[in-house]
Amino acid sequence: MPKPITFKPGSKIKLADIDPRHVEGDWTKESAHERIKENTERSRDLAYRLYAENRRALLLVLQGMDTAGKDGTIRTVMTGINPQSFHIQSFKQPSPEELDHDFLWRIHKSVPRRGEIGIFNRSHYEDVLVVRVHNLVPEDEWKGRYERINEFERLLVEGRVTMVKCFLHVSKEEQRERLQARLDNPDKRWKFSSGDLAERKLWGKYQEAYEDALEKCNTEHAPWRIIPSDRKWYRNLIVSELVKDTLEAMDPQFPPSEPGLDGVVVE
């Protein structure tokens, strides 16, 4: 089965050396599609057990450059799973109230409750990505955040939240094509802002910031996974596989029923 790219905690990573078009084995769009359907059915059952068990949670964190496909991944991987068993949180520009607190304050409020699958569309990692690239806080301040993040994630893991952190890795050329497609499609053009082009000019700085975030926050308790994402179907396949594998490893169980119910007849 295809796996994301992983690397040892403490080791270095060079994104330029990882091929965003990588495909393992002889997977095709069609076979991936079939497999995703199977994974969804399995994950649906496991998510129901997780909910019934009501002891632990799963948190899927999705990060990636603009157009990397965070929305598309969520749509494909979660469609078919009972929507009551998961909760999606998108982190956009922080509000004034959020900015009046530490950077993890708004994140902490959105952590999934027991029994739930939480999905973060962007996350606390923005605070060492866009914030760093645009100097929104002084270097002194963002430099300490990697360690704060590792400690925060340890708190979550010890609180029985299993973390699955995915970096959706696209190439600069693929981003160019996707942005152009948004411009050229009348139903998608509303999503486009000329700010996207300004961000694209900072590609190199973002890749550096991502490398640092991936390296410094690749812990035993919450490792990063790199998902080759130039091919949407392959990206979806890997994330869908990862969600299913994680739920299987958690192996959630139905809780015991109330004692003394044998033979009870409802009147």
Next chain:
Amino acid sequence: MPKPITFKPGSKIKLADIDPRHVEGDWTKESAHERIKENTERSRDLAYRLYAENRRALLLVLQGMDTAGKDGTIRTVMTGINPQSFHIQSFKQPSPEELDHDFLWRIHKSVPRRGEIGIFNRSHYEDVLVVRVHNLVPEDEWKGRYERINEFERLLVEGRVTMVKCFLHVSKEEQRERLQARLDNPDKRWKFSSGDLAERKLWGKYQEAYEDALEKCNTEHAPWRIIPSDRKWYRNLIVSELVKDTLEAMDPQFPPSEPGLDGVVVE
């Protein structure tokens, strides 16, 4: 197309006179299933436009006796719609912090934001249902709540939230069968508590409380719909139809794109 049962604001309703097994026309489980699939596809597109438009919201409120099928309705009607376009909120027993505020405080916090479909699995109506049946607050207090609810819902509607309130109407006999099925199915027994049987003994009081809530809060701005729910497939069909019809009537539009994008080439 099959419709929910509606009644004029100010008029009386007798639940005993409404058949929970009612089916309009010659719908069958199979034809309903097909139709729900079509509705889902249409609602998915409309929900995307609603999100893009980012001006208005839809709020679906589901109420009903235990086993009426609130969870099943959400699963069937929303599965297939992009999970990022809606948000489900279940209201369970209020927390101590929630009880330290007025009864609408926790509800208000969960109202859908612009562009979103919100789904309330139970709602503020519990505060004139279970609260009334069990005398959790004095009669003086709950008596005023119908009017508070109508005013609150007017606030939402004027804030561009379209409200769709559904009462899932099941018979006492159907509830008996469903509770028994929970007891008899090892994978479902964890859901059963002997408290469910105690609640069932209060069937008559609950029906009265529902009749009052339906009559007193059946306003022009937020009317109630009664969904015959003894047949799960028919219940799902009606709610799915209602969501699609409501979105169609809202007719959300893509927002205009930024000016000056014609002919822009991404580099």
